[in-house]
Amino acid sequence: MTYRNLLLPSLVLAQALTACAPPDPYAEAPNILPPVGTRASLTYVDRDEHELLFVLPEDERIRLVRRRLGDDRTTVLWTRATIDRDRVMALVAPASDKTEDIDEQLYLFPASGDGDPRVYDVLAPFTGVALSPDGRRAVLHFADGVGTGALQNANQVAIVRLDSSEVRNLTLNGFGGRLRSIEFPTPPGVVGPTAVDVGGRPLELVAFLADGEVVLVDAGNEATDQVAVRFGAEVGFSPEATLLRAGNAVFGKPALFLRPSAGSDVAMLTLVDKSDEATGEAGFSTQVSLIPVGEHATDMSAYDSEETPYLVTVGGSAFVFTDIRTQQSFTVGTGSAVQKLFMRDAETAAGTIRQAVGWAPGGAALYALDLDDLEASIGRTPEALAIETGIQDLVVLDNDRVLVSSGINLYVVDLPRSQVTPLSAMTPYDARSSALEGNQLLLGTPGQTWVSTVDLLTLNPESMVLDDPITSFHYLPDAAKLVLVHGDPVGHLTVTDAASPSRSTSFVAWGYLVEGLLDP
């Protein structure tokens, strides 16, 4: 037998052996969703393994908890932390349109990964979720995108009560406008249950904003009819944001204000008690009026003086105060553009007063206006707190302090002391990637290789150098840890003490997303 005679059988044998070889278990990249930060953990979704992976930082190491999430016939569409970050939500849908016997389900896991998840049956593969400020409800909807189904109802939503197993699937009974956003109208400063009293009944209002219309739903009472308000095409009013004002001694009826995307009016929907004519079931209705506020309002709030209920708007270069009863208004000029607005309590010698603070992206100052005895203070001008390099973004840290990012500068503004402290950095900071741990401001901007702290009492900044750049910043208050995630598909993060970040008390965890890789 010659070499040539041997060659052919050898090749055939080699090909046969290759064909018989099992498939490579490592041929595909794992399908893992980006992490979601909760109060106690980072959570990843491993779509291949159908698992929710909880990364729990401890003092010396991380602990991993895996929880089953669906099966081979399902996929996870998205995850999100609840508004209090105590739990994490995951929407599970059939992996294939050919699968007909599986319904979409919303899973609600505790942030620690312990305990059984709460499971809600929802009827559609929703792509978005809106969370109520009080943390009690989530509304699943199709956001602006399309879902995975061949045909979907853009105005179909599911209202989920997160503290029970109640889920309510409904279609908005509107006028055909496509749903754009969902708001839980809340009186300014109210964090508790978002209920407003209408005719002696608590009304948990959810506002579904659509093109040229709004649909109001009482989330707390399934029997209550939806109320839809349409603004005609001739009005050109398309709601963009809401503000709820509870009834009080100054103005007894609760009112919902709608700020449009364009135009110089604000819609005021006065909420009134109205029973269903057919069933007699208690319900509500609205009385609509348009309030002219001068220029186009880009933000709004409410303020009650001793006698007058005001709607406060900004949009030009002034605060606009409009009496919601008479629609008469006056302005307090700022001298430059003001587009955003928030209210705070200010301590004065006379006691606690309300203060309006206005600012504008790109502006050069914050304007703080005391609202006490407003009508008697003709000619009052707001106090300007200059931001030398201009405002890029602003984060309200607490009642007294705000954080302003401005390129490579960062400003801590102490409003009671009217103090603006500039902090310079080598690269721009993102004010949104920050957290407050007591009086310690924690900063970790994606792309940077350090995490910084600012003691808000002494305004002394300190930075801890990391070994790798930050991809995402997570503050885990229950664990009292900061977790800085680095970009590495195998899992790479740095854990440090939130109270006092230091290299001596920090550690790196690497490869946690490939734990068990060799045991496929």
Add this chain to the structure above:
Amino acid sequence: MTFSSIVPIVLVLAAPAASPVGPGDRAPTAEEPAPEGLEADEAQPAPDEADEADEAQPAPGEADEADEAEPAPETIPNPFAAPPTTAVVRAPPPVAAPTRPPRPIRWRLDFGLGVGTTVARDPGVRAFSRGRSLPDTGASALFDFRLAEGRFFLGGGVSYQNVNRRGDANAAQITSKLGVHEPQVLGRVSFMVLEGLDAFARVGVGPSIVDMRVQSEAYETASQRAIIPRVDGRAGLSLYLPKKWLPSKQASRVTAGLDLGLGYTWRGKIEVRPTLEQDDEPLRATTSPWGTLSMHGLSFGMGLFLRVM
């Protein structure tokens, strides 16, 4: 060294034509009628006897010259010719060339180079190797001796094997290198079926020093060294040039051949948990267990050896 590169070498070594003296043009010697293998050795006359036999026979050179002179013409008196004036002069007998005595095979010392592979059963090996086979190269030295003048040989030796593999996992999110160094102590028993063909069984024991190095897509590198036990059992055939094909015939002291073996290689399990490689003054790093790596499985190989005996 690949199979394709080894085959021509083996063919060259194994080819009878390589012998400088072909069977067809050999001069008959005292060793010629000897049977193959052990029988040949045992049937050999004692060295002294052989020498005597050599002396009794004409030397090859002498025989050639004799062929050139003969057949000697019978002298017939020519009546027309003058009587011969010269006599036929015979050359003096040549001195016999010294020959080395036959050397019976009592012991053998093999120096070998080989290639082989282990087909690992653990699919986790695919994270370090593009296939499940772990090819190796190695060198060995083995000594054995004949048992009771029979056909069995028993002995042992040492060897060193090296495995070098590269692989990737998770669609190249992780690239990996695997290096294995395996010194071994060997034991071997062989049965000489006939001279030129042995059946053997070999057992090797030794440590397996495994160096793993992985790198993530983000260029983070981690490594691990593990020392695990290794036991290797293999049986096969050795093919080598018999003495009769060698220039010195039974007196040959060196031959060469190849062996082919099939068996099982067992290696201990490795709990893989690579350590992150970091720059100076690094943060304390922790890594997660990646699971268990088992590199045992069916193994086969072939080698070339040079045998001193």
